[in-house]
Amino acid sequence: MNNLFSAATIFGIIGMAIRLAMPYLYAGLGELFNQTAGCFNLGVEGIMMMGAFSAFYVVYQTGNLFLGIAAAAVIGLFMGLIMSLISVTFKAAQGISGIGLTMFGVGLSSLLFKTLLQGTVQSVAGFAPLKIPVLGDIPFIGETFFQNNLMVYLAYCLIPVCSVVLYKTTLGLKIRSVGQNPQAADTLGVSVIKIRYLCVCIGGVLAGIAGATFSIANINMFQEKMTNGTGYIAVALVYFSGWKPKGVLFGALLFSFVNALQLRMQVLGINIPSDVAMMLPYILTIITLVFVQGRDAPAALSVPYERSEN
Amino acid sequence: MSKKFSIMILFVCVVMTLLSVPVLAEDEVFQVAMVMPSKINDYSFSQSMYEALKVLQSEVGEENFEIVYSEDMFNVADAREAIRDYADMGFDLVIAHGSQYGTSIQEIAPDYPETAFAWGNGTDFFGLDNVSVYQARAEQGGYVFGQIAAAVSENGKLGVCGPVESGDAKTYIDGFKNGAAEAGAEVSVTYTSSFSDVSLMSAAAETHMDEGAMVLTGTSQSIPGAVSVVKERDGVWLGVQWDTIPLAPENVLVSLVYDWTPILNEIITKMTEGIYGGAAYDLTFENGGLQILWNTENLEIDQELIDMADDLAQKIVDGEIEPLPAG
Amino acid sequence: MLLKIRSFMQKTFDAILPIFATLLALIIGIFMLKSLGKNPLDAYQALFEGAFGSQRAIIQTVIKATPLLLVGIGVCIAFRGGVVNIGGEGQIIMGALASAAVALYLPIPSRLIMIPLCLLTAMAAGAVWGGIPGFLKARMGVNEILTTVMMNSIAVYFSNFLLRGPMIDPHEIEMGTRAAQTAQMPEYTWLTRLAPPTQLNTGTILAVILAFFAFVLLWRTTIGYRIRAVGFNSAASKYAGIKVPIYQAMAMILSGAFSGLAGGIELFGVQHRVLENISANYGFNGIVTALFGNLHPIGTIPAAVLFGGLMVGGNKMQRSVQVHSAFIDTLLGLVVLFVVAAKIFSTNRSKRRAKNE
Incomplete structure (x- = not known):
């Protein structure tokens, strides 16, 4: 009860937060691409479930983890294509098509699970922790930061990559201009449709991988609806981030930290009702959002693009 | 347009007609x-x-x-x-x-x-x-499992990954706590407040193990999340309600099966x-509905432990032990 | 005259579009059923029979349609005001909890007082739960999608907390079963049942009346005009002197009130006690319903019946043919995707027409 502030406990909480943040990072960064280009994809949850299942199934059949990730990415890409077809080409209301995609993805993943695996929960050997030499040996810090599995490291490496792509490359400029002012971008010869397709597909791939982290890089088994709302939180985190990759990082870590903290408090027997503890991450996210001001959404977010000349 | 339209209408008609074909009657079973x-x-x-x-x-x-x-x-x-x-x-x-x-x-x-x-x-x-x-009567099983867990734990620390504080999950946990306490072990309980949150369940199990509890138990369809952590970190799991042995053959010591x-x-x-x-x-234990299913197939289990559990179950049947604390 | 006919045709086309989209989804479903080794004809017969095949089926569909309709109306209002209310789930839960508290702890055994009081409490609680995101958006510019998603989770945990602790049925503790539910609501708070033994109740009538009310509110009052103006073009509205944030917040509050009422009617009309999962995804499905109804309160009425029918029929299909419930979820997802995608045909037609004229 009194050892909440011991070094082991504090580093334990941080370490867990780092691992818990992983799916939020993949899915959140993917959604960041969507939204920066002006597409709002609420179907992340459905894509994640399909990614989780396909990765699990491939690993279960072949034992090859990288094939599993690839499968999740391909399925994510495919789901992203469906989403972009509906929201870009058919110019559908994006929030609702996202809900439809979620229903479809969550349902189909359960259905496949029942048909292909007879609905039996089984486990596979997932990504094992990878200790980084030297750094991994530092007491506490090593265990917390440098003894995670490959997918965790990759998630954190993805943040600078996304920053560079979005803010330091021509492609990033195009993406942002399509999200801010598609008419102007179009006049300058940027293909709004192509960029949006690309971004929604990138978002799909990353969401697929986010799902895969559940089934082969964290829990290493598949269960229906196992992502349990992570996709919606990831979308919310993008708003929280102010459309900046490091904002996604901050949001994901904050949310995961509070979750890790409340679990630890329960284990240590600190007496708060568990349901109240479970609320904390959500309440804190809202409060933080109120105090972090001055965010501008991409101006054309969730507005389907129409060429004005027809 | 009109051609497409008529095809669609035709299709609707066909579907509707087919829908009205009656089903066959059922047999006497x-x-x-x-x-x-x-x-x-x-x-x-x-x-x-x-x-x-x-x-x-x-x-x-x-x-x-x-x-x-x-x-x-x-x-x-x-x-x-x-x-x-x-x-x-x-x-x-x-x-x-x-x-x-x-x-x-x-x-x-x-x-x-x-x-x-x-x-x-x-x-x-x-x-x-x-x-x-x-x-x-989940508390009966809970009491015996609390005693078993206390006996196999090396440091006297036990973890319960309860999903919710209600129903028979709650009565099981109350029985477990009572049994463990009487055997001198310390129990900490986490509630994830959801039957389906596998990910948080696994985080909860990890937290228990970080704090030194190597013997864990819990219920609901989200427990595979916890069992996978126990498997990875080589702890001991006590399953409830259904046989959890297939989830982690090397780590599930015993399951309380509802028959x-x-x-x-x-x-x-x-x-x-x-x-x-x-x-x-x-x-109950008395009518054989509550069964203790030991994982003898994959693990070597001390006969004394099995006898102790049987003895406790018998005492509950005889009314010598109250699985839940008084009041 | 010709124009009128064309406009009528146009409207009819818009209205039946969702039905075509649904049929398309059902066709894909045939292949899925085949691959599951089920007979598609049996399955769809069960679906249809379960939804509209008998008097009881129709009543079940209507019961299911009621909360969908109420949430849908709320979603229409929010969308018209340019805000997205994904918080229906949370608002339903809070509406049910607050009104349950009133019904259980305020001993006034009078139907005349208690029923309006309980339903108003439900609306108020929903309005507060929808109003918080509305207020945060209006005053702080906090995105309502984020807050409503978060508020949903908070409401679920809050309800779990109450149902397992302070508000649990004392009988459950006494018997040691500890199921997470409140005691039964006192009988004088129950909504009148229209066709016993089914649970069809006066709440359905109220919901339909409110759909018309919402229509009048949005299209025949200044408040409604302003809400729509804000949603249609917030910049222009601002120049016209409309206080945009206030009307956006108001749209959220109204939207929340309708969802809260859905919770109240589900409680006093159908369930008679608050249980876990009382929101039963109505919050999300209500959004889809509103979309089916072209985001128009009146259009939401048939949409709710269609969608409610699909859900009720889906359950029947599970019972009769033993297809997994996941199949129905998948099918509903497809229906939604096709319906939203099909919208482009009606928009394109109206655009072509506008160009020709």
Whole structure:
């Protein structure tokens, strides 16, 4: 009860937060691409479930983890294509098509699970922790930061990559201009449709991988609806981030930290009702959002693009 | 346009016509319907009942015993309609396998005197002679498992990954805490407040293990998340409600299995005698409904431990031990 | 005259579009059923029979349609005001909890007082739960999608807390079963049942009346005009002197009130006690319903019946043919995707027409 502030406990909480943040990072960064280009994809949850299942199934059949990730990415890409077809080409209301995609993805993943695996929960050997030499040996810090599995490291490496792509490359400029002012971008010869397709597909791939982290890089088994709302939180985190990759990082870590903290408090027997503890991450996210001001959404977010000349 | 349109209309007509083809009538077999809030493969409460029905079916042959079910009926209004519809379709026995279905049974059962209803984990049969009620005395198993866990734990620290503070999950945990406390072990409990959050369940198990508890237990369909952590970090898991051994053959020491077959047999036997309900059943050590399933196939288990558990179970049967603390 | 006919045709086309989209989804479903080894004809017959095949089926569909309709109306209002209310789930839960508290702890055994009081409490609680995101958006510019998603989770945990602790049925503790539910509501708070033994109740009538009310509110009052103006073009509205944030917040509050009422009617009309999962995804499905109804309160009425029918029929399909419930979820997802995608045909037609004229 009194050892909440011991070094082991504090580093334990941080370490867990780092691992818990992983799916939020993949899915959140993917959604960041969507939204920066002006597409709002609420179907992340459905894509994640399909990614989780396909990765699990491939690993279960072949034992090859990288094939599993690839499968999740391909399925994510495919789901992203469906989403972009509906929201870009058919110019559908994006929030609702996202809900439809979620229903479809969550349902189909359960259905496949029942048909292909007879609905039996089984486990596979997932990504094992990878200790980084030297750094991994530092007491506490090593265990917390440098003894995670490959997918965790990759998630954190993805943040600078996304920053560079979005803010330091021509492609990033195009993406942002399509999200801010598609008419102007179009006049300058940027293909709004192509960029949006690309971004929604990138978002799909990353969401697929986010799902895969559940089934082969964290829990290493598949269960229906196992992502349990992570996709919606990831979308919310993008708003929280102010459309900046490091904002996604901050949001994901904050949310995961509070979750890790409340679990630890329960284990240590600190007496708060568990349901109240479970609320904390959500309440804190809202409060933080109120105090972090001055965010501008991409101006054309969730507005389907129409060429004005027809 | 008009061509496409007429094709579509034609199609609609075809579909509608086909829809009106009648289904064939059913044969004379014993028909059981089960309505449950989770799924038949949840590794816990629902699965235990479904597998019991399967056992009965294999005894009398599939052609004489039909089982149908409705999963995911967490919405009581849907469940209610399912229960009524099964009764309407002429099922012999309708099992409402969720404590939240009580009011529905109370309202529907009087309308179908020819159908037997069973409600679990239920509290009473409302004085209706076609309703049986069954309940798992999870605290009995909890007490014994608390003692077992305390005996196998090296540092006297135990972790419980409870999903929610309600229903038989709660009574199991209360029994577990009591048993462990009497054996001098320290129990910490986490609630994730969700039956399905596998990811948080695994985080909870990890937190327990970080704080030194190597012997863990818990219930609900989200426990595979916790078991996978126990497996990875080589801890010990005690399963509840259904056999969790297949999830981690090297780490699940023992499972507390709910075996509903004795109770179901009694209900069905009585039905053949024309008694459709009006009785309450408890799943206990005494009637063999609560079973301790040791993982002897994969692990070497100390015979003393097994004897201790049997002894405790016997003492509970004899009334020498109260599984729940007084008050 | 010709124009009128064309406009009528146009409207009819818009209205039946969702039905075509649904049929398309059902066709894909045939292949899925085949691959599951089920007979598609049996399955769809069960679906249809379960939804509209008998008097009881129709009543079940209507019961299911009621909360969908109420949430849908709320979603229409929010969308018209340019805000997205994904918080229906949370608002339903809070509406049910607050009104349950009133019904259980305020001993005034009078139907005349209690029923309006309980339903108003439900509306107020929903309005507060929808109003918080509305207020945060209006005053702080906090995105309502984020807050409503978060508020949903908070409401679920809050309800779990109450149902397992302070508000648990004392009988459950006494018997040691500890199911997470409140005691039964006192009988004088129940909404009148229209066709016993089914649960069809006066709440359905109220919901339909409110759909018309919402229509009048949005299209025949100044407040409604301003809400729509804000949603249609917030910049222009601002120049016209409309206080945009206030009307956006108001749209959220109204939207929340309708969802809260859905919770209240589900409680006093159908369930008679608050259980876990009382929201039963109505919050999300209500959004889809509103979309089916072209985001128009009146259009939401048939949409709710269609969608409610699909859900009720889906359950029947699970019972009769033993297809997994996941199949129905998948099918509904497809229906939604096709319906939103099909919208482009009606928009394109109206655009072509506008160009020709």
